[in-house]
Amino acid sequence: MAMCALWAQSYWTTQFVGWSGPNSWVGALSMGGLLRFERANYAEDAGGWNHVRYATPGGSPPGLWSEVYARDRDGGPLRRVGFAYAHIDYGKNGTMVRNAVYLPHWAAVVLLAVAPAVWVRRFFAASPWKAGRCKSCGYDLTGNVSGICPECGAVVKEKT
Numbered sequence: 001m002a003m004c005a006l007w008a009q010s011y012w013t014t015q016f017v018g019w020s021g022p023n024s025w026v027g028a029l030s031m032g033g034l035l036r037f038e039r040a041n042y043a044e045d046a047g048g049w050n051h052v053r054y055a056t057p058g059g060s061p062p063g064l065w066s067e068v069y070a071r072d073r074d075g076g077p078l079r080r081v082g083f084a085y086a087h088i089d090y091g092k093n094g095t096m097v098r099n100a101v102y103l104p105h106w107a108a109v110v111l112l113a114v115a116p117a118v119w120v121r122r123f124f125a126a127s128p129w130k131a132g133r134c135k136s137c138g139y140d141l142t143g144n145v146s147g148i149c150p151e152c153g154a155v156v157k158e159k160t
């Protein structure tokens, strides 16, 4: 839900959250329907946490799209929908390197929605509270007629 709100908001308000240490910085940017995650091996002027918000710039293409096309020059077919990667080596010697990953907000929404769904599904698939299994130890009681789990001795109500 929060990601959906951020997505809608990104079309008029750009937000950047970053952190810079003495010799590295990381940042996340939300602009015009695209997200950018960056990591660099040099310090930014503003050390520590940094949060900036400003009106999303227009232009053609608007927002981050021009940057995506400029930085990820030989991007694959997924670049068309907003997935891109950029590696910038300012000094050409590895001392000032900036890596960026771009993805559309909808992809983040899908990821955030799918992850809990997969987790819940796994949880129930692996849980012993499935029909035909002992409720205390998960032992498979298929064919059990005694009503007592042979593995742990628990009384099993449902005979299978």
Ligand SMILES: [Zn+2]
Pocket (backbone or CB within 6 Å): 134, 135, 136, 137, 138, 139, 149, 150, 151, 152, 153, 154
């Ligand atoms: Zn048992």
